[in-house]
Amino acid sequence: MHAKFSRLLLTALLFCFLQNSTMAQSNPEETGARACLENYMSGMGDRVEKAFHPSATMKYVDINTGEFKDVPIADYITRVKAGSGPGKRTISIQSLNIEGTAANAKIKIETETAILYDYMNMLKINGEWKIVSKIFSRVNK
Numbered sequence: 001m002h003a004k005f006s007r008l009l010l011t012a013l014l015f016c017f018l019q020n021s022t023m024a025q026s027n028p029e030e031t032g033a034r035a036c037l038e039n040y041m042s043g044m045g046d047r048v049e050k051a052f053h054p055s056a057t058m059k060y061v062d063i064n065t066g067e068f069k070d071v072p073i074a075d076y077i078t079r080v081k082a083g084s085g086p087g088k089r090t091i092s093i094q095s096l097n098i099e100g101t102a103a104n105a106k107i108k109i110e111t112e113t114a115i116l117y118d119y120m121n122m123l124k125i126n127g128e129w130k131i132v133s134k135i136f137s138r139v140n141k
Contacts, residue, residue: 030096033103033122036129037093040120041107043086049077053123053130063138073134088112103129115139 040051056073094106094117101124109116121133 029098033129041091045081048080051131053132056132058134060136113141
């Protein structure tokens with residue numbers, strides 16, 4: 001009887017997991033928002049630029065000086081395009097919340113020397129998701 005119950009429970013859990021995966025994949029808003037975030041996470045200049053609205057902002061507190069920084073997104077994109085690509089890192093979407101035409105996401109980036117958390121605010125503008133503001137936190141390893 002115990003083995004039968006275990007198989008039934010496992011089957012039910014698998015069904016729930018597959019159903020949730022299918023629902024997430026079939027949600028066009030989530031698909032669009034994730035595509036925008038994937039452009040950002042690519043680390044490739046043109047794709048990163050496509051992810052941001054031209055008037056987007058980037059704000060953070062410098063880990064070394066404690067100074068508040070407010071960087072025009074055009075300056076950030078210029079630095080990304082001048083770089084050699086994303087380098088060695090792992091990056092993942094930790095959370096994504098969507099309500100109507102607004103969304104926010106938390107992204108974790110881990111390199112050999114630091115862990116960064118990006119918090120992205122996004123809007124669906126003219127049918128396309130765009131990042132309109134980015135703040136982040138960095139912790140050195």
